Amino acid sequence: xxxxxxxxxxxxxxxxxxxxxxxxxxxxxxxxxxxxxxxxxxxxxxxxxxxxxxxxxxxxxxxxxxxxxxxxxxxxxxxxxxxxxxxxxxxxxxxxxxxxxxxxxxxxxxxxxxxxxxxxxxxxxxxxxxxxxxxxxxxxxxxxxxxxxxxxxxxxxxxxxxxxxxxxxxxxxxxxxxxxxxxxxxxxxxxxxxxxxxxxxxxxxxxxxxxxxxxxxxxxxxxxxxxxxxxxxxxxxxxxxxxxxxxxxxxxxxxxxxxxxxxxxxxxxxxxxxxxxxxxxxxxxxxxxxxxxxxxxxxxxxxxxxxxxxxxxxxxxxxxxxxxxxxxxxxxxxxxxxxxx
Amino acid sequence: xxxxxxxxxxxxxxxxxxxxxxxxxxxxxxxxxxxxxxxxxxxxxxxxxxxxxxxxxxxxxxxxxxxxxxxxxxxxxxxxxxxxxxxxxxxxxxxxxxxxxxxxxxxxxxxxxxxxxxxxxxxxxxxxxxxxxxxxxxxxxxxxxxxxxxxxxxxxxxxxxxxxxxxxxxxxxxxxxxxxxxxxxxxxxxxxxxxxxxxxxxxxxxxxxxxxxxxxxxxxxxxxxxxxxxxxxxxxxxxxxxxxxxxxxxxxxxxxxxxxxxxxxxxxxxxxxxxxxxxxxxxxxxxxxxxxxxxxxxxxxxxxxxxxxxxxxxxxxxxxxxxxxxxxxxxxxxxxxxxxx
DNA sequence: CTGAAAGCGCTTACAG
DNA sequence: CTGAAAGCGCTTACAG
Numbered sequence: 001x002x003x004x005x006x007x008x009x010x011x012x013x014x015x016x017x018x019x020x021x022x023x024x025x026x027x028x029x030x031x032x033x034x035x036x037x038x039x040x041x042x043x044x045x046x047x048x049x050x051x052x053x054x055x056x057x058x059x060x061x062x063x064x065x066x067x068x069x070x071x072x073x074x075x076x077x078x079x080x081x082x083x084x085x086x087x088x089x090x091x092x093x094x095x096x097x098x099x100x101x102x103x104x105x106x107x108x109x110x111x112x113x114x115x116x117x118x119x120x121x122x123x124x125x126x127x128x129x130x131x132x133x134x135x136x137x138x139x140x141x142x143x144x145x146x147x148x149x150x151x152x153x154x155x156x157x158x159x160x161x162x163x164x165x166x167x168x169x170x171x172x173x174x175x176x177x178x179x180x181x182x183x184x185x186x187x188x189x190x191x192x193x194x195x196x197x198x199x200x201x202x203x204x205x206x207x208x209x210x211x212x213x214x215x216x217x218x219x220x221x222x223x224x225x226x227x228x229x230x231x232x233x234x235x236x237x238x239x240x241x242x243x244x245x246x247x248x249x250x251x252x253x254x255x256x257x258x259x260x261x262x263x264x265x266x267x268x269x270x271x272x273x274x275x276x277x278x279x280x281x282x283x284x285x286x287x288x289x290x291x292x293x294x295x296x297x298x299x300x301x302x303x304x305x306x307x308x309x310x311x312x313x314x315x316x317x318x319x320x321x322x323x324x325x326x327x328x329x330x331x332x333x334x335x336x337x338x339x340x341x
Numbered sequence: 342x343x344x345x346x347x348x349x350x351x352x353x354x355x356x357x358x359x360x361x362x363x364x365x366x367x368x369x370x371x372x373x374x375x376x377x378x379x380x381x382x383x384x385x386x387x388x389x390x391x392x393x394x395x396x397x398x399x400x401x402x403x404x405x406x407x408x409x410x411x412x413x414x415x416x417x418x419x420x421x422x423x424x425x426x427x428x429x430x431x432x433x434x435x436x437x438x439x440x441x442x443x444x445x446x447x448x449x450x451x452x453x454x455x456x457x458x459x460x461x462x463x464x465x466x467x468x469x470x471x472x473x474x475x476x477x478x479x480x481x482x483x484x485x486x487x488x489x490x491x492x493x494x495x496x497x498x499x500x501x502x503x504x505x506x507x508x509x510x511x512x513x514x515x516x517x518x519x520x521x522x523x524x525x526x527x528x529x530x531x532x533x534x535x536x537x538x539x540x541x542x543x544x545x546x547x548x549x550x551x552x553x554x555x556x557x558x559x560x561x562x563x564x565x566x567x568x569x570x571x572x573x574x575x576x577x578x579x580x581x582x583x584x585x586x587x588x589x590x591x592x593x594x595x596x597x598x599x600x601x602x603x604x605x606x607x608x609x610x611x612x613x614x615x616x617x618x619x620x621x622x623x624x625x626x627x628x629x630x631x632x633x634x635x636x637x638x639x640x641x642x643x644x645x646x647x648x649x650x651x652x653x654x655x656x657x658x659x660x661x662x663x664x665x666x667x668x669x670x671x672x673x674x675x676x677x678x679x680x681x682x
Numbered sequence: 683c684t685g686a687a688a689g690c691g692c693t694t695a696c697a698g
Numbered sequence: 699c700t701g702a703a704a705g706c707g708c709t710t711a712c713a714g
Binding site for chain 2: 050062096116118258
């Protein structure tokens with residue numbers, strides 16, 4: 001295999017020292033223009049590129065960010081990753097993407113990998129099966145800063161980027177009520193995620209505000225997956241007193257519900273209205289198209305990256321940590337439009 | 342920031358040399374059991390982990406694979422990435438994921454990044470907008486091996502993993518014919534991708550075999566995207582002589598077509614049958630569910646990773662390169678079942 | 683069985 | 699303006 005060109009080789013060919021070459025390459029003011037020109041020209045010819053590994057060893061910096069998400073196949077996360085990349089690349093950083101597959105063990109391994117690979121920082125949306133978050137604290141103690149987005153951890157003090165899940169859920173539920181639904185069920189996410197709890201609370205409060213009863217049997221918890229959405233829809237529609245609307249805590253859950261309802265012979269929204277959360281691009285393509293609560297996923301990624309770079313590039317720990325709360329947006333489509341149907 | 346523990350620190354605390362610590366850590370036979378025990382014990386206590394950057398500098402190996410795909414949000418690619426990760430992690434390698442976003446410039450940057458970051462090898466599915474593939478050849482010349490999967494380059498000599506696109510398309514077209522369609526259109530992918538050309542050829546040959554005419558106006562090219570699928574569907578259905586079936590070169594295209602057809606008031610499959618290619622999990626959820634040609638995407642990723650590791654870990658260039666051709670599988674759902682409808 | 687030295691590719695005080 | 703030396707964290711011939 002052809003060895004890469006090094007500074008040593010350039011120095012040899014030019015009959016100068018490595019130090020001089022190094023300085024010329026970084027355009028140091030203490031090198032004569034003539035020498036600089038010769039070095040630069042030869043470097044170009046030889047297609048020299050500095051070995052980043054040597055630089056990392058020197059600076060203890062890798063210019064690499066890690067990002068851990070539950071699943072890259074989930075468009076919410078892949079879009080957020082796009083936002084992270086957008087900021088990172090423009091600032092000279094590279095992004096290493098990890099998936100936890102919703103597993104605590106895998107998340108642990110990913111975090112350890114980030115520690116040993118000496119990433120400069122980590123952006124993370126936690127796995128639904130992680131009950132302990134010590135591994136994040138340990139990473140911080142090793143001097144690697146963390147920023148959370150979407151699924152955040154209360155146990156870790158740092159910057160966070162979320163949307164107003166409570167308000168998104170409140171608005172969605174209120175919309176269902178205004179469209180005429182009275183028996184509104186909720187398929188919630190795993191309760192150890194704050195997004196699940198906040199969305200549940202928004203649902204509860206909207207019911208209360210409009211004088212509708214909160215009924216335990218109309219609230220079921222689910223993983224954020226299509227397949228479990230289908231199971232929970234079966235469960236809800238099997239109730240003696242069926243709901244006339246379902247608000248699902250995510251579009252993936254809602255997609256499973258959508259499929260189940262069609263298969264069971266219900267008409268949406270006439271028999272039952274349906275809403276999701278996240279507004280994945282696929283949701284508009286379903287028949288009937290799915291109403292949802294849009295989240296600015298790309299922007300969430302961007303902001304998380306900006307906050308992380310701040311932490312990395314400032315020498316000192318900031319006086320206080322910031323939680324940015326972005327706005328959600330109600331997207332009404334046919335699956336919830338009872339009024340005109 | 343707390344400095345990481347180094348071999349030097351362990352040596353200092355134990356009053357031995359760095360060499361001894363290094364050897365003890367790697368369980369060298371020339372170190373006394375007693376010394377080993379002391380070193381290992383202290384290393385454990387201090388939570389020592391070797392600095393991989395120092396090792397990389399030494400070995401000129403990073404134990405990192407790069408993978409470039411057009412879009413991680415495309416489930417075909419995210420599943421293939423899963424397959425790559427599966428093999429890579431079990432063999433002690435890490436995976437850096439890059440997206441070309443179908444752009445030649447971005448693909449170029451990604452390849453350069455892989456070169457400068459000194460990844461040990463690259464797995465790639467090329468961007469649809471890349472007409473030149475010199476950047477891959479240059480990477481190889483730098484001693485970084487490459488394996489292609491799905492979208493391969495004829496211009497580069499190396500291992501490749503594909504499916505039998507020709508046969509998959511042939512089978513799909515033949516199925517449409519057997520279900521009674523006679524005016525079968527094809528929305529092909531970008532012609533500079535071999536997968537597009539092979540699928541087109543399979544379509545052509547199936548028509549010919551069954552004595553059906555090939556008509557230019559029934560074949561249109563499209564990016565592998567939903568939105569262009571919709572546009573091309575408009576174009577096809579606007580023809581004076583409408584097709585009675587559409588075979589789309591991918592499920593993403595087919596999803597755009599599906600949406601267009603419903604919106605235009607056609608019934609599937611009665612008015613028009615539809616088939617895609619890839620069998621994304623979402624395809625089963627559409628109404629009517631989409632028929633497709635399944636590809637073993639996870640396995641493609643696994644095999645690509647295995648071939649790449651072979652190239653990396655063998656000293657010499659192999660005598661010849663291998664192209665593995667995996668089987669496709671026809672998945673019949675309602676969108677193409679004219680006979681029983 | 684253990685240590686001193688050289689080296690991976692680079693940078694940067696320190697001299698001159 | 700340029701060079702020799704030390705050092706980032708590690709490994710490994712070479713001595714003893």
